[in-house]
Amino acid sequence: MEAYQQAIAEQVAEEQRHHGKAQFFWVWGALLVMTAIEVYLTYKNMPPIRMLTILMSLSLIKAALIIGFFMHMKYEISRMKWMTMCALVICLSLMLIFFPDAFRILSLGAR
Amino acid sequence: MADATLTHDMPAAYEPSLFGTYSKKIGMWLFLMSDSLTFGALLFAYSYGRISTPHWPTPFHSESIVNATIMTAFLLTSSLTMVLAVRAAVNKDAKTQRLWLLATMACGMGFVILHGREWTKLIEEGLTLSVFPKLAGHPATGELAGVAQTVPQFPATFFGLTGMHMLHVTLGVVYLGVVALRRYFIPVLLFFWLTAWLGTPPTSPFHYGAHVLLLAAVICSIVLWLKPKVYDSSDVEVAGLYWHFVDLVWMFIFPLVYLMSAKIL
Numbered sequence: 359m360e361a362y363q364q365a366i367a368e369q370v371a372e373e374q375r376h377h378g379k380a381q382f383f384w385v386w387g388a389l390l391v392m393t394a395i396e397v398y399l400t401y402k403n404m405p406p407i408r409m410l411t412i413l414m415s416l417s418l419i420k421a422a423l424i425i426g427f428f429m430h431m432k433y434e435i436s437r438m439k440w441m442t443m444c445a446l447v448i449c450l451s452l453m454l455i456f457f458p459d460a461f462r463i464l465s466l467g468a469r
Numbered sequence: 470m471a472d473a474t475l476t477h478d479m480p481a482a483y484e485p486s487l488f489g490t491y492s493k494k495i496g497m498w499l500f501l502m503s504d505s506l507t508f509g510a511l512l513f514a515y516s517y518g519r520i521s522t523p524h525w526p527t528p529f530h531s532e533s534i535v536n537a538t539i540m541t542a543f544l545l546t547s548s549l550t551m552v553l554a555v556r557a558a559v560n561k562d563a564k565t566q567r568l569w570l571l572a573t574m575a576c577g578m579g580f581v582i583l584h585g586r587e588w589t590k591l592i593e594e595g596l597t598l599s600v601f602p603k604l605a606g607h608p609a610t611g612e613l614a615g616v617a618q619t620v621p622q623f624p625a626t627f628f629g630l631t632g633m634h635m636l637h638v639t640l641g642v643v644y645l646g647v648v649a650l651r652r653y654f655i656p657v658l659l660f661f662w663l664t665a666w667l668g669t670p671p672t673s674p675f676h677y678g679a680h681v682l683l684l685a686a687v688i689c690s691i692v693l694w695l696k697p698k699v700y701d702s703s704d705v706e707v708a709g710l711y712w713h714f715v716d717l718v719w720m721f722i723f724p725l726v727y728l729m730s731a732k733i734l
Contacts, residue, residue, distance in 0.1 A: 363493070366490065367493075370490055370491065370703070371558075371702045377556070379556065382549060382553070382556075386546070386548070390545055393541050396728055397728070400728045401733050409728075413724035413728060414724070414725075421717055421720055421721070424716060425717065428552050428709075428713045429713045434490065435488065435489035437487070437489070438490065438495075438498075445502060449506055449509075450505070450506070450509045453510065457513075457516075457520065459517075459521075460516075464520060
């Protein structure tokens with residue numbers, strides 16, 4: 359690695375030395391608890407739409423915890439946070455355009 | 470025109486990074502963003518099939534749900550051990566870093582083994598793809614025997630999505646092995662390949678899938694031969710980003726594929 363990249367990497371490492379270890383255990387515990395809630399809900403035989411809504415909400419919270427704490431995005435500068443997360447959310451949201459067609463097949467049959 | 474050489478008297482100060490971090494990490498983030506679109510497309514394809522198919526199979530009984538829950542716990546724990554490895558790396562504690570990386574790899578391998586067991590069970594019950602080797606003996610008569618013909622979207626999207634994720638986990642284990650053990654990991658990788666190849670019957674898709682490990686061993690050997698180096702904290706952090714991403718993707722696959730297709734009696 360070039361010297362100036364090495365210097366930036368060392369600066370990033372120096373910042374990470376101050377992150378407490380306990381927070382990672384808390385996040386891990388929270389992720390396990392949310393997984394347990396998801397499995398518990400499966401055994402409750404809830405209506406599919408309500409079940410899907412709750413499961414996806416929990417998955418989004420879990421994703422935010424993993425990205426924020428484990429992937430250290432919480433500690434990045436705001437330009438990095440906004441560029442990566444906005445690009446990702448916009449691109450993934452564009453795929454939603456296919457869903458009306460899936461409902462069309464369900465109600466009308468494939469033509 | 471003659472080439473001109475610019476010279477200046479500025480000290481060797483470096484230009485601040487636009488995103489406040491080193492380029493290797495930005496490169497990994499860009500790769501992960503593109504990879505998340507790959508998994509996004511697969512998850513949307515699965516959901517599309519699920520919505521548009523009236524009689525979607527629900528093949529996951531309590532045993533499968535428990536198995537998938539343990540797999541999830543393995544991945545979540547591996548993320549914790551990975552973050553502890555990064556922490557040891559920034560504190561320049563090489564021995565602890567290596568131990569946490571090996572613990573992460575062990576959790577990843579546990580995940581792959583349990584996933585392989587789940588796949589094998591489903592294939593024996595009749596859920597299969599045309600590209601998989603045919604099972605010897607009598608055709609499957611389980612409850613999933615006709616699913617490949619009646620709802621081909623299910624095995625196609627299920628094996629496509631979970632197979633892609635399993636490949637990512639496997640390559641993640643190889644990546645961490647190279648970072649932790651460098652060239653000493655190559656014989657270990659070859660041992661894994663032989664074990665997976667010889668330990669699975671020819672009727673199993675893993676018998677042929679094991680050759681991914683051989684291919685990985687060849688590529689890793691070339692990379693380590695061309696550019697031998699001691700991996701520092703930035704390399705461990707970048708490897709950690711990849712590993713956490715694999716965990717992140719599973720947080721969507723687990724509820725969407727397993728929990729939403731569960732049959733709890």
